[in-house]
Amino acid sequence: MPGRQTVQTPCKINLHLGIHSQLDERGYHRVDSVMAPVALFDTIVIEDAPVLSVTHEPALCVPPQKTTVWKAACLLAEELGVEPAVSITVTARIPEKAGLGGSSADAGATLRALAERWGAGPLDPRVVAVARRVGADVAFFLDPVPSLHLGAGDVLTERFGELALPVALVMPEGEGVSAKAAYDEFDLEPTVPADYDAICEALRASDAAAVRGLLYNNLAPAAKRLQPGCAEVEAWMAEQPEALTAMVTGSGSCVFVICQSLGDARSLAERATQKRGWWSFATLTVGEPQKVC
Ligand SMILES: C[C@](O)(CO)[C@H](O)COP(=O)(O)OP(=O)(O)OC[C@H]1O[C@@H](n2ccc(N)nc2=O)[C@H](O)[C@@H]1O
Ligand SMILES: Nc1ncnc2c1ncn2[C@@H]1O[C@H](COP(=O)(O)OP(=O)(O)OP(=O)(O)O)[C@@H](O)[C@H]1O
Known part of the structure; x- marks a missing residue:
């Protein structure tokens, strides 16, 4: 297989995010996560090359070797016993440190494309294992459909039908919040998460009004303490006439x-x-470019 591959990846929002205090053997929190893909896309182009190279447009502050895309390509090549002889170019539109899973989306889409290139399915257990090693959100992006992930938020447990909810994404000025900082902040004032059964039932029934009424995120207070602009945006958005429900992702x-x-x-x-x-x-909560109005 060869030649040039072009992949588009959506970002995500968490419709339900329930963090538990309990940690796994990696030190990751137990997480109940219901995510939906959102039609704001990064584009990844992969081509044959003598050696691995990764380029981001616009450029990142970290060197290529430190990116999720580089890690994904190296780990998958090792797992499948091939040489990662490709150049990968990421054109990023998903903002960083937003809770939209940008770096995970790039890694997940890279894994999907490289798995195909190297003769494995996107949900081959070896590909899923590599995704989980790259980051907690990456497994979702191997098959970005509305779904429930348990474990550390990285174990696919149930897939739901598509639900095209109209969404406005808004970010405050200043630094975003890194996932690690938010989890560290959560541990200072941990809470017990609500149950995810009701929102899963609403998703099974494709009941958009019920889904809207059941949005939940117990990592949001930590995010707001680290970036008070988050609370300001949420409060302003909730007052606007078009807003039905606002939530930190x-x-x-x-x-x-x-x-x-x-x-x-x-x-x-x-x-x-x-x-x-x-x-x-x-935009809308759908994962395929052709379905966006
Ligand atoms: C907040 C979410 O975006 C919700 O979907 C994810 O839980 C975060 O996923 P992610 O950005 O892919 O996170 P990773 O890059 O794997 O982890 C960054 C850091 O967040 C913390 N982390 C992440 C996931 C998890 N279940 N427990 C954690 O404690 C760990 O300190 C980890 O070192
Ligand atoms: N492929 C990538 N795309 C963007 N940033 C990357 C990538 N790989 C590594 N990084 C680094 O990771 C940082 C962002 O990581 P972080 O996990 O906090 O946020 P995110 O992936 O943008 O989204 P989220 O807030 O949903 O986790 C960036 O500032 C950058 O230094």
């Missing part, structure tokens, strides 16, 4: 708001940028 600092229509999400996002100067993006 993952470890923040991005807040997502579910609206009745994509038009409403667009007006809200435009107002957030024009009046407050915040980064924003209006």
Whole structure:
């Protein structure tokens, strides 16, 4: 297989994120995570090359060898017994440290494409094992559909049907929140998470109104303590006429708001940028580029 491959990867929001205090053997928290893919895409192009190279556009602050994409390519090549003789170029649109899973999306999409290139299926157990070694969110991006992940938030437990919820994504100014910092902050004031059964039932029934009413994230208070702008964005968004429900995604600092229509999400996002100067993006919770309006 060869030649050039181009893959688009969505980002994610957490519809339910329940962090437990309990840690696994890696020191990772037990996490109940219901994620949905969101139509804001990074693009990854893979081509034959003498040796592995990874380039990000725009450039990252970390060297290529420290990226999730490099780690994913090396670990998968080792696992499948091949040479990682490819050049990988990532064009990133998903903002960093947002809770949108940008670096995990890039790694997951790289694994999907390289698995195909090297003769394995995207959900081959060896590919899934590599994804979990790269990061907790990466397994979701091997097959980005609305789904429940248990374990450390990295074990696929149930897949749901597609649900095209209109969302506005809004980020406060300043530094985002790294996942590690949010988990460390959570440990200072741990809470017991709510149950995820009801939102899973709503997703099984494709009941958008019920899903909206059941959004949950007990990592959000830690994100707001680390980046108070998160709470400011959430409070402002909740007051807007188009907003049905607002919630921090993952470890923040991005807040997502579910609206009745994509038009409403667009007006809200435009107002957030024009009046407050915040980064924003209006879209749908779907994972395939061709399904975006
Ligand atoms: C907050 C979420 O985005 C929710 O989907 C994820 O739990 C974070 O996933 P991620 O960004 O892929 O996180 P990783 O890169 O694997 O881990 C970064 C750091 O977060 C902490 N971490 C992450 C996941 C987890 N279940 N428990 C943890 O304690 C660990 O300190 C880890 O060193
Ligand atoms: N492929 C990549 N894309 C973006 N950042 C990367 C990548 N690989 C490593 N990094 C580094 O990881 C940092 C962001 O990691 P972090 O896990 O906190 O956030 P994220 O992946 O952008 O999304 P999330 O907040 O959902 O976890 C970046 O600032 C960058 O230094």
